[in-house]
Amino acid sequence: MRIPFTRRTLSNGLDVIVHEDHGLPIVAVNLWYHVGSKNERRGRTGFAHLFEHLMFEGSAHHDHGYFAPLQRAGASLNGSTSADRTNYWEVVPSGALDLALWLESDRMGHLLPALTQAKFDNQRDVVLNERRQNYENRPYGMAGLAVAEALYDHEHPYSWPTIGSPDDIKAASLDDVQAFFRAYYHPRNASLVLAGDIDEAHAFDLAERYFGDLAPGPDVPPVQAAVPRLAGNVRLRLEDRVELPRLYLAWHSPALFADDDAELDLLADVIGGGKTARLYQALVVEQQLATEVTAVQYSRELTGMFQMVATAAPGVSLDRLALAIELGLAETREQPVTAAELTRSQVQAEAHFIYRLQTVGGFSGKSDQLNAYNVYRGDPGYVGEDLARYGRASADRLQQAAARWLSRPHVALGVVPMGQTAIGLSDAEAAVVA
Amino acid sequence: MTVDRRSLPVPEPPPGIQFPAVTRSQLQPGLRLWTVERRDLPLVCLLWLWHAGTSADQADTPGLAALTADLLDEGTSALSMSALHDALAGIGGQLDTDIGHDATVLTVLALSRHRERAVELLVDMAERPRLAPSDVARVKGLRLNRLRQLRHSAGALADLLFMRRLYGEHPYGRPGIGTEASLTRFTVEQVQAFHARLVATPATVIIVGDISHDEAEALVRRHLSTPERTPHPSPPVATSPTGSRLLFVPREGAAQSELRVGRVAVPRHSPAYHAMVVTNMLLGGAFVSRINMKLREEKGVTYGARSSFQFLEQAGPFSVQASIQSETTAESLRDVLVELDALADVRPVTADELDSARDGLTRGYARGFETAEQVARAAAQLALFDLPDDTFDRFSDRVSSVTSADVTEVARTWLRSADMQAVVVGEPSASLTGLGGVGLGVPEHRLADDVLKG
Numbered sequence: 074m075r076i077p078f079t080r081r082t083l084s085n086g087l088d089v090i091v092h093e094d095h096g097l098p099i100v101a102v103n104l105w106y107h108v109g110s111k112n113e114r115r116g117r118t119g120f121a122h123l124f125e126h127l128m129f130e131g132s133a134h135h136d137h138g139y140f141a142p143l144q145r146a147g148a149s150l151n152g153s154t155s156a157d158r159t160n161y162w163e164v165v166p167s168g169a170l171d172l173a174l175w176l177e178s179d180r181m182g183h184l185l186p187a188l189t190q191a192k193f194d195n196q197r198d199v200v201l202n203e204r205r206q207n208y209e210n211r212p213y214g215m216a217g218l219a220v221a222e223a224l225y226d227h228e229h230p231y232s233w234p235t236i237g238s239p240d241d242i243k244a245a246s247l248d249d250v251q252a253f254f255r256a257y258y259h260p261r262n263a264s265l266v267l268a269g270d271i272d273e274a275h276a277f278d279l280a281e282r283y284f285g286d287l288a289p290g291p292d293v294p295p296v297q298a299a300v301p302r303l304a305g306n307v308r309l310r311l312e313d314r315v316e317l318p319r320l321y322l323a324w325h326s327p328a329l330f331a332d333d334d335a336e337l338d339l340l341a342d343v344i345g346g347g348k349t350a351r352l353y354q355a356l357v358v359e360q361q362l363a364t365e366v367t368a369v370q371y372s373r374e375l376t377g378m379f380q381m382v383a384t385a386a387p388g389v390s391l392d393r394l395a396l397a398i399e400l401g402l403a404e405t406r407e408q409p410v411t412a413a414e415l416t417r418s419q420v421q422a423e424a425h426f427i428y429r430l431q432t433v434g435g436f437s438g439k440s441d442q443l444n445a446y447n448v449y450r451g452d453p454g455y456v457g458e459d460l461a462r463y464g465r466a467s468a469d470r471l472q473q474a475a476a477r478w479l480s481r482p483h484v485a486l487g488v489v490p491m492g493q494t495a496i497g498l499s500d501a502e503a504a505v506v507a
Numbered sequence: 508m509t510v511d512r513r514s515l516p517v518p519e520p521p522p523g524i525q526f527p528a529v530t531r532s533q534l535q536p537g538l539r540l541w542t543v544e545r546r547d548l549p550l551v552c553l554l555w556l557w558h559a560g561t562s563a564d565q566a567d568t569p570g571l572a573a574l575t576a577d578l579l580d581e582g583t584s585a586l587s588m589s590a591l592h593d594a595l596a597g598i599g600g601q602l603d604t605d606i607g608h609d610a611t612v613l614t615v616l617a618l619s620r621h622r623e624r625a626v627e628l629l630v631d632m633a634e635r636p637r638l639a640p641s642d643v644a645r646v647k648g649l650r651l652n653r654l655r656q657l658r659h660s661a662g663a664l665a666d667l668l669f670m671r672r673l674y675g676e677h678p679y680g681r682p683g684i685g686t687e688a689s690l691t692r693f694t695v696e697q698v699q700a701f702h703a704r705l706v707a708t709p710a711t712v713i714i715v716g717d718i719s720h721d722e723a724e725a726l727v728r729r730h731l732s733t734p735e736r737t738p739h740p741s742p743p744v745a746t747s748p749t750g751s752r753l754l755f756v757p758r759e760g761a762a763q764s765e766l767r768v769g770r771v772a773v774p775r776h777s778p779a780y781h782a783m784v785v786t787n788m789l790l791g792g793a794f795v796s797r798i799n800m801k802l803r804e805e806k807g808v809t810y811g812a813r814s815s816f817q818f819l820e821q822a823g824p825f826s827v828q829a830s831i832q833s834e835t836t837a838e839s840l841r842d843v844l845v846e847l848d849a850l851a852d853v854r855p856v857t858a859d860e861l862d863s864a865r866d867g868l869t870r871g872y873a874r875g876f877e878t879a880e881q882v883a884r885a886a887a888q889l890a891l892f893d894l895p896d897d898t899f900d901r902f903s904d905r906v907s908s909v910t911s912a913d914v915t916e917v918a919r920t921w922l923r924s925a926d927m928q929a930v931v932v933g934e935p936s937a938s939l940t941g942l943g944g945v946g947l948g949v950p951e952h953r954l955a956d957d958v959l960k961g
Contacts (some may be wrong), residue, residue, distance in 0.1 A: 316659055
């Protein structure tokens, strides 16, 4: 498995990675800034994401919306912010590549002169509405925020949500925007991929032409955070406008690409990936205690989280559901998974890698993968090793990973319908949600 | 060489695109096989399309088609549910079951080295699902729970009530998921009878990827069993029933209002199809469209607002959709209505808007055919609506020939505020304020149970 590429670093520190794929007359532009909500601090959350919105509102030499010239050129485009990074992408017809690079480089080098209080106020309102739509007004929408608050220490950068707290978002100022831009939005903290119907030499020429004269910017020291630990199990409850109670179980787990990361990813698939998974078979099909159950190894740059989510069947208490899940988990700690289970999950992993090769752009397309490997591993060609990790996993190693990580203290959160705390977890405290 | 930042680079127009060649076979009366061979990656996408969807439900059995579709992967005559999913996982399979008003679709993405097994599993699920009593009971229960959960999903509730308001008793107005009453009632025999009718419905099998047409045909034929297929009757022509034009569903403590505005519009075969696609693009189909620019970029009252024409066998809906800050609900609804009327007269489409909409559609068209699944689903549109083979190849020319007069005509005929109906799901005090004054009459209250209970 490989995605052929060439990487060069411009004199200002910008990494440029080129991948040719002439299947369709389109080119993907994918730009990562190595900054996310983990670079924020308590009391000032939500800023990296709010800033991402401002990147679409015009820059010094194009002080109009960013979407208009690109959409009429036939582009699709978007951006996203996570705890670890912020990415921006356009997929354009090959003939519109200059346009996309002109615009991307203008907002990397010359955003601030175009930034006004009015734009800022407008996008702050938009973000508050994004939060209402995707979290506050969505069933179980606040659960993930409550789990993170409980799992991490109050000052740990993964303890607050990328969307931020409403109070912090409202308190953000234009001065903050300027300081943030100067600290993080420059070539030294960015990585650019051009993938698709383009000649490699021409791609590097274009990158040099549009980005080569931008100032490098200051060094961005890596975010430091102590290895998170829980002193003991935490049991929480959250009331929400929902029909059925739902249980969230979360453990600390290895960071992205660290030892045991791939093993826990495979284990998550064996116990909670689809209808063939152990816990689906046990809880949904046989015992009918749950209506759905999933498991995921959610690994990020600083550390990971292994999470299980199960929705109770009507009349089933979360205590009973938690007990059934614990029995299933104990089995994975005490016995290896079967050879058939392991092979199946390995094939699923391989297939997932292959299916992701179908698109050059967008979220998780080839250009986004090259950037992820470059930013997190310093090696755009890491895809082969990434997949090889799954091939090397053994049933013994899955068991060891389960025993090592899933016997430690964890957070259990029960979400219950308003007023129905009796069917929630017993001895649970009210969850705190910022 | 430095960059001239005084003006934006002018893009070169992209080359026209050619939809990949589709090889076609008639396997049986009423059963076609269409393939597109692509050898770039070791994968195959298999799609089984039945020309019948939730519209095939009867008035007193809403949800039967969707329940049956949901049971296709709960085991086959050869494999138990768990064995079937073991087998699917073992070939790298990603399975999707989709049901719409006019179609039921099974899709399997698989590694091409397992293509024989993939075809076998697909045909088995389509033609010989197990439909065992215990599985039917379990899946019925799961779907009932899902239905009850919809009560708390403001967006899903708004969609269901909107379609009910627009279409009334017409099949497009029924909740595809069914009602509590209907789901509770269904028997194994009903499911089996519905499936027997479904397998006797015309179907198209579409296979895209690392496989030749001849191999695909041989593999599909090896597993086919159903002899004869006859079409379901088409759904009747759709019109809106009379009644209140503004429905309000209270949701205590809701953080926003879910807003739907729209009407019954046109079928896929409408001669105005391309004019409507262009009109929607500039009105609400893209980020830069009028409605989003108004509500998001000017007023900041939503994360995003969009509009769409849904093209179906019979007249599908036009709708505007947004989640709106509660206290601006009435103002935002009025803004939407003003934008709709403005396009018909006071602010007709500008030359720049028209160019932008047409170019955005035509120049970005190639992106829609990148993955095997995108190609398979595009081919499924041709199959479902019986569209000419060159539909995608001619799309750009047809869009480019849409004029501003055509857009104005669409706006005058289809987008008058006087013809709109609306649904709001929101916090009763904040969202209701002023709602009666927007021009759609007095809001009439509805409850989730009005559409979910049955």
